[in-house]
Amino acid sequence: MQGYEKLAALISSSHGLQLFRKFGALQAKTLLYLQAELSILETQLADIMEQDQDEANAGDQEKLKFPDSWLALKQSDQNPAADNIQYRKIVEIRECLKSVDAALLQQVEINRLTQASTSDYRNLTKWLDHPDGGNMFLPAREVNPWGEEHFADLVCLTENTHDSDLFTRMWRNGLIPLYHRYVGRHIRDPVGGNGIHRYSDASIATFCKVCGTVLAALLPTMSIFALYFVKAPLMRLGMIMAFTATFTTTLAIFTRANMFEIFAASTAFAAVEVVFVGGNLTANY
Template sequence: MSINSQAPASGGYPRLAQFMAQDLGVYRRFGELNVSNILQLQAELVYLEKELKILIRLDDQSGDPIRSQYSKSAETLHKSVQGNDSPQWRKTLEVREKLKEYNAALLQQASINRLKPARNYDIRLIQSWIVRPEGGDSFLRGLEGDPWDEENESDLITVCTRQDVDIFTGWIAQTLLPWLHRIVLYRWKTPVKGHEDVGLVKWNNSYFTAVSRIITVIISTIFPSMEVLVLYFIQKMVVRVGMVLLFSATFSLSLAIFTNARPVEIFAATAAFASVQVVFVGSTSGTA
């Protein structure tokens, strides 16, 4: 009997793994447990450090010509393992092993903290798949379903390598595109193999990135021209100044929504944009 290794997984964890392999790598950080582990290791090291210092002091004050040299000569301390074993050396080795464990835990925690929080869209997608009859059919029972509970959502991280996108592009990818797919795009998009029942489709990032870029370019072209046109037809200076404030606020908000600009970059661009408006207002006639 031959087995088709390419066939869809029958259910349970294999099928969930097949589903999450579609760029949906969302897992629990176990932040509290990781921090607790580091704190425990730290406490153990505190006691080991104290014990080692006591042994060093005892050897220094022993009056023994060899033991009193342990803190001054690493070679003498190393040789202490031959014949007459040294408590200080044994404790040093114990500290060394615990330090390796502690430092490894710190580095792992630092790496985990650099991972991004899971997107709400991905979390909802996984939660929905797990309970749907054509998906996971609620196979997770008892504690094994806890990672996806609402109370643990803040502890979920993603290992996906998606690029950071602006707010508008994220809205297209997570809201507009799924809505369009349910309405009309499903006619042309083939579901991922093995997940036809749940209708899982995978869109290339270039699709919604291109749409977002086109819209952004159009807005960036129209907005400055519209601002000049509006100010040109306003005669009252007070109203003009008010419109300058409104356009500046709209401009900064647009940068925050349509780009990944940092706050300092938004501030600088808005200041330059407002300066251009002030020059225009000052160079055209108006009434008080």
């Protein structure tokens, strides 16, 4: 295999490398042109309706029915002697609206696509240049979609479910590339001899999940354990604030919890600490 066939085989075998340009500027320009076209048609229809109303007021019995009867408006197109310009314009607008609606809904779906990750982008461009990979087979114009200037315009067709939280993203896009630069590339061989080193997303996700689970178990008990040995009330209050801040930060990093969920969890966490401190103070007295 070579050329596009080889590139297609690579992309199909690695979901993270399914990176394509969404051509955001062209998409927006197309929507703007459709919007301008529809706006002009809207103005033309308003002018036609005003003209038909003037003729109706002047005694045109057929056009007098147009504002109140769709059937009369439609039948004007079937009567060779009738003026059907308003009906024709409505049909033209209807077709234009279909194009506008389809383009808008399509843009909504495109905007939902996952942004390309830096590590996947680097892997793909590295493969394109590698002698055992793409070997720079693409002509200048055709390699342009993966140029650095278009990185922000690249999307991944498959959502990476392992990048669900900040901690996992830090490992996948930051720590793993750093590890690979100094250690991994010396002890791991490229897959298939194509210059691409692969690290299992599932393994990274499992490791991050275990870290989060252990921290979730330790943090509440650690805070209570530490508060037990602190007797000064002001010091305890300060430690409650510190542990609660640590807890909320941990939630933001290790989970996909929204702000409401973080506030609720931090309130419950602080309440547990306060109850423990209050009970401990009462016991001391």
